[in-house]
Amino acid sequence: MGDACGLLGDGSKAVKVHHLVKAPENSVSSISRRESWDASRPATVYKTPETLPDGTPCTAATVILRTRGCVWWWKSGCTFCGYFNDVRDDVTVDDLFAQWDEAKRKTNDFDGCSMVKVYTSGTFFEDREIPVEFQDLVLKETHELGLHLIVEAQAHLCHPDKLAWVAERHPGCTVAIGLEALDDTVLRFHCNKGFSTKTWRKSVDDLRTAGLRVKTYLLFKPPFMSEGDALNLTKEWLREVAPLSDEVSINPMNIQKGTIVDRIFRNREYRPPWLWSLVEMIECTHDDIADSNCRTIVHPTAGGRIRGAHNCKKCDTEVVAAIERYSVSRSLDEFRGLDCDCKKVWQAEIFNDSVLPAPLGSGTDRRGLAVDLARAP
Numbered sequence: 001m002g003d004a005c006g007l008l009g010d011g012s013k014a015v016k017v018h019h020l021v022k023a024p025e026n027s028v029s030s031i032s033r034r035e036s037w038d039a040s041r042p043a044t045v046y047k048t049p050e051t052l053p054d055g056t057p058c059t060a061a062t063v064i065l066r067t068r069g070c071v072w073w074w075k076s077g078c079t080f081c082g083y084f085n086d087v088r089d090d091v092t093v094d095d096l097f098a099q100w101d102e103a104k105r106k107t108n109d110f111d112g113c114s115m116v117k118v119y120t121s122g123t124f125f126e127d128r129e130i131p132v133e134f135q136d137l138v139l140k141e142t143h144e145l146g147l148h149l150i151v152e153a154q155a156h157l158c159h160p161d162k163l164a165w166v167a168e169r170h171p172g173c174t175v176a177i178g179l180e181a182l183d184d185t186v187l188r189f190h191c192n193k194g195f196s197t198k199t200w201r202k203s204v205d206d207l208r209t210a211g212l213r214v215k216t217y218l219l220f221k222p223p224f225m226s227e228g229d230a231l232n233l234t235k236e237w238l239r240e241v242a243p244l245s246d247e248v249s250i251n252p253m254n255i256q257k258g259t260i261v262d263r264i265f266r267n268r269e270y271r272p273p274w275l276w277s278l279v280e281m282i283e284c285t286h287d288d289i290a291d292s293n294c295r296t297i298v299h300p301t302a303g304g305r306i307r308g309a310h311n312c313k314k315c316d317t318e319v320v321a322a323i324e325r326y327s328v329s330r331s332l333d334e335f336r337g338l339d340c341d342c343k344k345v346w347q348a349e350i351f352n353d354s355v356l357p358a359p360l361g362s363g364t365d366r367r368g369l370a371v372d373l374a375r376a377p
Contacts, residue, residue, distance in 0.1 A: 082256025
């Protein structure tokens with residue numbers, strides 16, 4: 001199977017998605033890369049414009065900690081997630097305290113910030129991933145500083161007792177859950193997510209009971225899905241998820257190193273989404289969710305690049321900027337006047353996806369010389 005090329009393979013015995021996910025992580029180069037990171041320093045710390053829950057514009061600090069990764073990754077892992085590239089197996093609680101101190105040093109104790117996002121490549125309040133004493137410190141310290149806190153969690157790890165414990169230390173903080181798709185088939189076979197939509201709905205109820213805010217992540221164009229299907233399904237999911245969430249963040253697929261998506265992308269059997277699809281999704285759902293008091297965020301990570309959502313290159317910068325502005329302004333005026341010749345190519349692909357069988361989301365090449373694109377991978 002190691003030499004198999006293409007989605008159809010070479011006739012050898014099939015392997016489980018689990019093994020395909022884990023294989024790149026266990027390579028010598030991957031392990032060596034992970035062990036090279038300084039466990040006492042966070043992966044990254046930066047500030048961005050944001051919006052508080054009451055709609056007030058603010059500055060947010062994002063702190064991405066270097067941790068041991070998530071428990072689902074230890075067991076299996078998602079098809080698209082490359083966070084394993086930035087973890088270390090031997091991170092200690094002292095390392096985490098040192099990382100937190102470094103984050104405060106870099107931001108001058110979060111000076112000028114009203115919000116802090118603490119991401120751990122997993123579930124912040126899962127004791128097997130993050131020691132309880134570190135959880136306690138971050139929750140209490142951010143609350144005492146008057147900072148709105150956003151952390152991430154997996155749906156099946158949102159236990160009522162633990163959520164009550166979190167709410168006691170930082171009332172009203174936001175918990176972001178990577179739902180990705182409101183479809184159990186997509187969760188299982190496209191994403192290998194590890195939980196069901198029923199589990200997500202229960203986690204939302206438990207978060208509400210604890211008085212915590214709900215942020216939901218949706219993934220635009222999971223692997224093995226055509227552009228047209230991704231557009232239509234994400235519009236449906238967004239309409240259903242928004243009334244149950246305080247915020248919904250739609251994350252267009254970006255290709256992360258060593259993942260299954262990376263593998264099929266390099267084999268020209270997957271293309272990241274069009275930026276035009278994101279604009280269409282926003283315009284079609286804007287009025288439907290306007291009355292839900294749910295903020296919709298679309299952030300094209302690596303937008304305009306070949307491994308992220310992109311168009312023809314000529315219009316990418318302008319379209320990405322309009323999408324980013326919409327996430328703050330929530331005004332469709334941001335897209336007024338946007339146009340490019342490549343929009344007709346996108347429209348043709350969406351139409352073809354609706355009437356022709358699509359080969360699992362391979363899509364249309366938008367860049368490069370025709371001769372190069374015709375060559376085998």
